[in-house]
Amino acid sequence: MTYMLTFSVRICLVLNQNLNTLNSYDFSFLIMKKLPTKQPAAPVPGQTPIPQPEALIRQLQQQIPPAGDLLMIGIHSGGVIIAQRLHKALAIAEPLGMLDINFYRDDFSQVGLQPVIRSSHLPWDFDARNILLVDDILHTGRTVRAAMNALFDYGRPASIRLAVLLDRGGRELPVQPDYLGLLLPLQAQQHIKLIQDQALYFLFRDDPPCR
């Protein structure tokens, strides 16, 4: 029950006041005062602001501790967009790695090969090195599982940490981010997607429930 309360407080804070700094503050003292009588469990399009990726990148960037030997890997394609920004902002010396996880997806038997597969590019030997895996949106955790399986076919890292811009909840595997831009629990029929054209933004879609 406390879990539920905390969630809804976080959401209403984020949505109503556009605060993107959840990880830096402890909001538990607000629970009694701020909890409104009725709050939606998830954003409703047209009524609630959708978070700004750029702000979340800054938020994420502040959490990642400086480490000279860090190897950063973005997961294609959204994760690479975020990793490129973080890699530049944190002035990481080693070149950025990019990983395509399509050959490791667990839904090949259901959906077949994805139409677009990009090459993985891991320009270093990462045995015994520390890896920071970057993705845009964390949902079921299956992508991260696939990414880790893929990485172990290239070498044996000393550690893998996970940085995620937005955690939309709905986990199906025991995967949690080490660094997080924003926790925004969505319902199953709600979809959020990172888009890059001129600007970087989230596309939000709320499907009507199936009958």
Next chain:
Amino acid sequence: MPVNLQLDEHGKLRHLLTLDGLDRSILKSILDTAETFIDVGHREIKKVPLLRGRTVVNLFFEASTRTRTTFELAAKRLSADVINLSPEKMSTSKGETVLDTVRNLEAMHTDMFVVRHHLSGTAHLIASHVPAHVRIINAGDGRHAHPTQALLDMFTIRQHKGNFQQLKVAIVGDILHSRVARSQILALNILGCPEVRVAGPRTLLPTHIERMGVRVFTDMVEALNDVDVVIMLRLQYERMQGQLIPSAQEYFSLYGLTPGKLTAARSDAIVMHPGPINRGLEIDSAVADGKQSVILAQVTNGIAVRMAIMAQLMGASAATGTAQ
């Protein structure tokens, strides 16, 4: 046999039997997928788990080293289990029909057959008799088709030349017996190559070959003039009935690719050969081992292209939910 036997109801590739009737997007998608599999061959662990738990049968009723080995490696790098059957191991030598051989192997819950046979149409025949979830790849049937070879050749051309829109390609040698040439001509036409030439002695040129959309030459140097790609073919003595060439020496002097003849082509032209090569018969060692030769790159690329084809076929099998 209908061409669309190899397409499912969504237009996706179910079997790969011939390139005839396939559109450019299907070929491009195979080549693009192969691009990403090249990387797997460079890794320490040269395996991805796409076909884990699937069984691929290499059903070779006709001898092969390169094609069978690269199919086997391709399947293994996709984590499939592979069974290799060669002519001497098969009960067809005891009187069993090809379809009975296949039915028995199906009864062992196999998922894909890679078929080579000296009779044209064997892969089609098998494809029209297997249950819906089983996939067939034609690895060469008689003089008819060898689509995976043509696709790996297209991949190699694209790798060196970027695209097909400005290219002149010459295919030289024993066109008559070559299923490779037929598949290459189809592939080049589908991919938009504006000029495909074939050259060889009249006895080794099929009648009406020009109907496939090629320019026909009997003078090799004329055929090579200004081309970007030279594809040499092996003289298929084992398929020849009767005297089709006067002598090996005379054939080499007229149609063997020597450094001298190669100067007629563009200076950056690449030289290809599906293998096995006969040095001193259709190609001079100086050319086969020279810097314009991409013959070994073709072999390497063969694995990635065959991985791409297997992954696409098996993916479509899974996606249509036909696996029972």
